[in-house]
Amino acid sequence: MLVYEFKLSGTQQQYRLIDEAIRTALFVRNSCVRYWMDNAKIGKYDLSALCKALSKEFLFANKLNSMARQASAERAWSSISRFHENCKKKIKGKKGYPKFKRRGNSVEYKTSGWAFSEDRKHLALTDGHNIGIMKLVGTYDLHYYQVEQIKRVRLVRRADGYYAQFLIKAERNIDTTPTGKTIGLDVGLNHFYTDSNGGQIETPRFLRKSEKSIKKLQKRVSRKFSKTRKRLTPVGSPDHGSETRQQEKIKQSNNYLKAKNKLSRKHLKVSRQRKDHAVKLARCVVASNDVVVYEDLRVANMVKNHKLAKSISDASWYQFRVWIEYFGRIFGRTTIAVAPQYTSQDCSNCGKRVQKTLSTRTHKCPHCGYTADRDENAAINILKKGIATTGHVGSSELDSVNAWGDLSSTGNDVNQSQQDRSLNQESPDFLVKTSDSKA
Known part of the structure; x- marks a missing residue:
């Protein structure tokens, strides 16, 4: 669709x-x-x-x-x-x-x-x-x-x-040739992800970059907001037989509504930046690899850590995963989600477990002497897990996640001839194409 x-x-x-x-x-x-x-x-x-x-x-x-x-x-x-x-x-x-x-x-x-x-x-x-x-x-x-x-x-x-x-009601599929490559991805906060080949993508931090202007707009909204006031209902009113007090909301001014709309537009821009980054990056990863292995993270549980919640939300890991699974179906690639337990602790060379804190960014194995970046070591372990086991291919959550509009696409990857061929092919996925050139 x-x-x-x-x-x-x-x-x-x-x-x-x-x-x-x-x-x-x-x-x-x-x-x-x-x-x-x-x-x-x-x-x-x-x-x-x-x-x-x-x-x-x-x-x-x-x-x-x-x-x-x-x-x-x-x-x-x-x-x-x-x-x-x-x-x-x-x-x-x-x-x-x-x-x-x-x-x-x-x-x-x-x-x-x-x-x-x-x-x-x-x-x-x-x-x-x-x-x-x-x-x-x-x-x-x-x-x-x-x-x-x-x-x-x-x-x-x-x-x-x-x-x-x-x-x-139309299907979409993109004809591709096998690349013979496999890749494991370990997402993080220092880098958006580190792959099993040692490549790293920087975290864009769209919210952090816009935080100063968002705070400024939020102050404007707060200054123009009128608080509720109490009014005294007169005795013998048709609503109440006795003297009572009720809350009455004051209608907000047009300046307040304008300030609120500017703040909403800023948040909307940040969310669109996150989507655009996730879509383009996921498409490149899936198009250049036959097998993509990643962690089956429970982001909803991870954001309960209030010290890291803002950074985790700003990284948009879940959105990146959703688009990897979507493009995996479109390109006919294999996407595998594996359990994240001990991927950062185990040595990718000898398999021994090396305990380390979150602040330790370099993996040094005392058993075999192997040294590597912590995230690269985890990415190699993730790839080995995906190859050794069937893992969890794709995600059933994709079918129920915002098939209408929360999934957005840049619309740069499909031409009209590809759309023509897709009508006779099967694909259960949804694609949102934003056609507003002004947005």
């Missing part, structure tokens, strides 16, 4: 109507979660029936397209089924109990509620919100695909504008 992304150009009224549709979709999703909490043995089809009941009970819910309501119910069921699976697998710690979402950033339409113009450069949203026709800003040609191939359309709100994503 392919996902093409375009930026939407419209009026402020149309943007407000999109926000209304997003709020309605969030209401349907939260209502489904509440219905599941209050009733036992609720299934997926019960949530779909609830969508119809909500459309009859609430007028604003009836404005949203019926298939868009079903897509919101599917989101709720996705979190519910994930919780059930975690309970069955007896995963340690929190099981991911479904929660209510306070904010939503997207709404999904299936095969109805939208239409193309004749030139396919405009998108018309035809449900009860009457959003109307909006221009698609991008470089990709949607004439190449039939309308029947577009299975879903998603409207996404970001800090720099609104986007439309099209899920297209």
Whole structure:
């Protein structure tokens, strides 16, 4: 499956109507979660029936397209089924109990509620919100695909504008020749990764480089924020028979909203830099090696160390792994994830265990005298583990991780002829191509 992304150009009224549709979709999703909490043995089809009941009970819910309501119910069921699976697998710690979402950033339409113009450069949203026709800003040609191939359309709100994503039923595969090379990767904080050949890639540290400007923007937001005030409800009011005090939020100024948007845009830029770095680097690694072996790290557990959490998040190891597995399928390469235990402690030459602290950056084996960089020694051990065992090839998490828009691509690696050949080949993956040249 392919996902093409375009930026939407419209009026402020149309943007407000999109926000209304997003709020309605969030209401349907939260209502489904509440219905599941209050009733036992609720299934997926019960949530779909609830969508119809909500459309009859609430007028604003009836404005949203019926298939868009079903897509919101599917989101709720996705979190519910994930919780059930975690309970069955007896995963340690929190099981991911479904929660209510306070904010939503997207709404999904299936095969109805939208239409193309004749030139396919405009998108018309035809449900009860009457959003109307909006221009698609991008470089990709949607004439190449039939309308029947577009299975879903998603409207996404970001800090720099609104986007439309099209899920297209088409496969992608890239013909490559074997290189005869294998490589092991050890990710770190001093270097983004060190491979088994001794090569190292520096950590970009996008957040650290932008931290000064982010703090400056955050101070502006804090200065322009107005705190809540208390008001005294008069005696004999229709709401309260006695004198009580209530909290009343003050509407924030336009200057506050502008400062907040600038801060959001800065964070969005950092996240896009991380993605771009991970995509390009993962593609180069997979394209130049037949077998790629890496550590099966649990990054969610590692960021619990508050001294290293910011640096680990800034390195975006998990995103790099996701893209390695994705390009492994596209290029037909083998990607193997191995257990990370003792890869830094064991000697890659003799196999003896040499205990060392995290601050020790050089591996010196007292048994065989082998000396090497700590990360290079670990990368060699990772490669040996992957070759000696089958390991964990690929990751099933890739199928469930943000197939819609969190996976982004530079779009520089596929030309139109390759897209043409990919239609007759099988590939279960999703590709997001950002077609906004202004972003």
